[in-house]
Amino acid sequence: MFASAAQIAVKYWPMFWAGIKVTLLIALTGTVLGLLIGLVVGSIRAVTSKKEPRDSTLSRVLKKLVYFLTSVYVEFFRGTPMIVQGVFLFYGLRPYFDWTPTVAGIFVISINTGAYMAEILRSGIQSVDVGQTEAARSIGMTPGQTMFHVVLPQAIKNAFPAIGNEFVVNIKDSSVLNAISLTELYFQSMKIAGTIFDFTSTMLVTSLIYLVLTFTTTRILRLIEIRMNQAPSSFPASQTVPEASITITQKGVG
């Protein structure tokens, strides 16, 4: 099995490599776009979940409504498998825009990651000391300025390990998008395995490739984290990883 795996890896390397490129493209863009979605949705959720003493009745109702809508988004995308979301959205929206599996794949993984990022950032935002907000408000900053200039920069830093973890998860979980014929690593592997009819050996190669990708990524993220903590503009290490921001990051194994 190991000997044949080595042969498969060498012989079919161009196909594996094509898959690796798609996997990394999807995982990276999905994480970046997901982070942007999460920043917006997470901030909105942090603001709308909190009653301000001076809110009018109208803004109270609006807050409840917006919070409810973001909850629907977050719960739907965290509570259903990405493979189902992928097939549903790819075929469901195809009549409206004639998109390729790659574009659809990036869309699905971004919007899925966005739901997780929203919760990571919401808890990151809530882990920032309320005194920071009070100080900002006391010099006249609006809630929006306070969020943008004071709270979010600290929340992102606090949540960095969880944000990075989403990237690692996406490298693995993008494999389910083979269901919409996205030619990522798993899709390519199945093609190879089907051609030579040796699933075990092929998947051994595939596993090792995924492992190298995730292991390397984890190390790089760890280095960035250490650098961030050493930078002069940073907190003592003990403050950087509040427990609250780690607990909600685990997606199910794809």
Next chain:
Amino acid sequence: MAHLVEVKNLQKHFGKLEVLNGINFSVDKGDVITIIGSSGSGKSTLLRCINLLEVPDGGEILVNQEDILNGSLDVNQYRAKVGMVFQSFNLFNNMNVLKNCMIGQMIVLKRSREESEKKALDLLQRVGMGDFVHSIPAQLSGGQRQRVAIARALCMDPEILLFDEPTSALDPEMVGGVLEVMKELAKSGLTMLIVTHEMAFARDVSSRVIFMDKGVIAEEGSPQQLFYHPQNPRTKEFLSRFSG
């Protein structure tokens, strides 16, 4: 003459707990008023109401004869004129000392970067933190952080500066430096409203002292009157614990 701040029959409760139960007092320009009293007497809540960090349940707060509890007030512009110094400093952790003092000037008062920086440097110099402009809050001691926090509030050119137990979270040896800065500010004519447990400071610096007990002002007067000839039995009891 009209008062700078006038508080009338102020009420505040948290749930069933009555924290402020009919507070009346006024502040004139240039006053240095200290509020003393035991923990839980409502001192901090009173300050936080004036800054609108808490919204009172009843009564009026007039600032320059304008009712700040009226819904039409621009809260952010109002807060920019009322500085606040917190017990726990609350410097922005993601900015260095200089940026802490510039951000409000730039985005709230819309001053230029150059003007904000000049003002920040001036005031940091004044509080004795001129050598630390590029430090981050985590590198500073409590006393240094509080002096930066004072400079940050001063950068906004406040009409009145509120101090909420500014030295209570400090090591004893750090307290002196902060109080020195506050004394200097008091001499310069800044209007200040100070909640403190530093009795000697209250006696030496205040133009008027307010003793609060159980959500009401139990006694109010000059430092001489209040510290040496207290009338109210609760004031006597409270002050007997300090042999200042």
